[in-house]
Each structure stands twice: as structure tokens, then as C-alpha cells.
Amino acid sequence: MGAFAQLRLLLWKNFLSQIRSPIFTAFEFFVPLILIGASFGLLLGFRYKFETSYDEQIYPAWPVTGGFRDLVQPVSKNVYGTDGTILPLEDFLPGGGPNKCPFLKVIQTSSTSWHLYMSLAYAPVTTSTATIMKYAQAAYSGNHTIDTPLGNITISMTVEVNGNNSEADLVTFLNNQLSDQCNNSYLGGIVFDDDFANNPFNQSISLIKYKIRLTNTERRGDDSD
Numbered sequence: 001m002g003a004f005a006q007l008r009l010l011l012w013k014n015f016l017s018q019i020r021s022p023i024f025t026a027f028e029f030f031v032p033l034i035l036i037g038a039s040f041g042l043l044l045g046f047r048y049k050f051e052t053s054y055d056e057q058i059y060p061a062w063p064v065t066g067g068f069r070d071l072v073q074p075v076s077k078n079v080y081g082t083d084g085t086i087l088p089l090e091d092f093l094p095g096g097g098p099n100k101c102p103f104l105k106v107i108q109t110s111s112t113s114w115h116l117y118m119s120l121a122y123a124p125v126t127t128s129t130a131t132i133m134k135y136a137q138a139a140y141s142g143n144h145t146i147d148t149p150l151g152n153i154t155i156s157m158t159v160e161v162n163g164n165n166s167e168a169d170l171v172t173f174l175n176n177q178l179s180d181q182c183n184n185s186y187l188g189g190i191v192f193d194d195d196f197a198n199n200p201f202n203q204s205i206s207l208i209k210y211k212i213r214l215t216n217t218e219r220r221g222d223d224s225d
Contacts, residue, residue: 067139105185113154121189123170125163128200129192133161167191189213
């Protein structure tokens with residue numbers, strides 16, 4: 001018996017089986033249709049719950065000074081209080097704030113004075129990247145006075161930079177440093193592009209490329225444990 005004859009015989013037997021079992025045949029035909037229809041209906045029903053389109057919005061510019069002001073200046077003029085600042089200023093009020101896990105390392109030195117420690121890691125370590133990080137260190141370090149509803153407070157800031165040979169070394173270093181995140185001075189890490197780091201005066205390089213590595217932390221949240 002040839003292959004075509006065997007296929008024809010198999011199809012004929014399958015056809016007879018379907019005719020002799022009409023209920024089973026109906027299930028085979030309608031159940032997939034019902035499941036497909038139900039799935040399609042659920043997809044349409046929940047479409048607007050999980051897929052939302054928003055109109056294009058232009059947000060106001062946030063000036064970056066490259067210094068301490070960036071930590072205490074609200075990101076928008078429409079945000080009031082300390083919710084819009086990178087640094088939670090309520091931690092510097094008498095008695096501290098509601099944040100159970102202080103952001104960065106804060107030590108109170110008097111009733112109106114605090115010392116803030118901030119540390120940054122970077123990679124790779126070259127002459128150019130070390131120079132850039134020294135400029136950043138100098139820009140944020142020093143004594144800063146802030147006007148609050150309860151009067152002026154003084155924040156003395158010390159910035160430490162720590163170089164690593166590669167991005168992998170930086171990630172390992174930060175994971176070890178941030179094992180205890182509360183009241184920890186480390187903010188994150190900066191990874192410079194290798195082409196710029198190793199040859200900053202190359203005329204073909206028009207932009208300074210870098211990545212910012214941050215931890216998945218709740219230090220800025222009021223409910224941190």
C-alpha cells in the first residue's frame with residue numbers, strides 16, 4: 001500500500017470516528033471557539049485598564065548648578081515643601097524627620113548644625129576621570145546655610161570619591177558598601193565611557209558618555225525599615 005493510500009485510509013477512519021461521536025466532535029469544534037472568544041473579550045475588556053495613552057507634556061526646566069543647591073532645590077516650582085527635593089530636609093529639623101532610614105549619612109553637631117557625608121564611586125580610574133571627580137568633590141563639599149521656616153540651619157558637607165578599575169568592580173564595591181543602606185553615605189556610582197576615560201583629547205569624541213549606577217533603595221521613603 002502506497003503512502004497516499006495510507007493517508008487516505010487514515011483520514012477516512014478519522015472522518016467515520018467523528019460522525020459516530022457527534023457530541024465529542026461538537027466539543028472539539030466549539031470549545032476552542034469559546035476559549036478564543038473569551039480570551040479576546042477579556043483582552044478588549046481590560047485594554048483600557050492596563051493600556052493608557054497620555055498626551056505629550058513639556059515639564060518645566062530644572063536648573064542644575066553642579067553643587068549643593070541641586071540637593072535642596074525642588075525639582076519643580078509646583079512642588080512645595082521637601083517632597084520635591086533630592087535630600088529630605090526634614091531630617092535636618094529638630095528631632096529629625098519621619099524617615100526611618102536616613103538618606104546619606106547625617107550627624108547632628110548642634111541644635112542648628114549638621115554634618116552630611118556623601119560618597120561616590122566611579123570607574124575606570126584614569127587621570128581624566130579622577131580630575132572630573134575631584135571637581136565634583138570640591139563642588140559639593142563645604143558649609144552651606146539653608147533658610148527654613150524654623151530659622152537658618154547649617155549643613156557641613158564632606159564628599160568622598162572612590163575609584164574602581166572597571167564597572168564590574170564598581171558594582172561589587174557598591175553592593176558591599178550598601179549592605180546596610182540606612183544612614184549610609186554612598187549615593188551611587190558613575191561609569192565613564194572607556195574611549196573618553198582613556199583618551200579624553202581624542203578629537204573624534206564629541207560627547208562625554210557615562211552611566212549612573214544607583215541602588216534599588218527605599219532610603220528616600222518614609223516607610224523604610
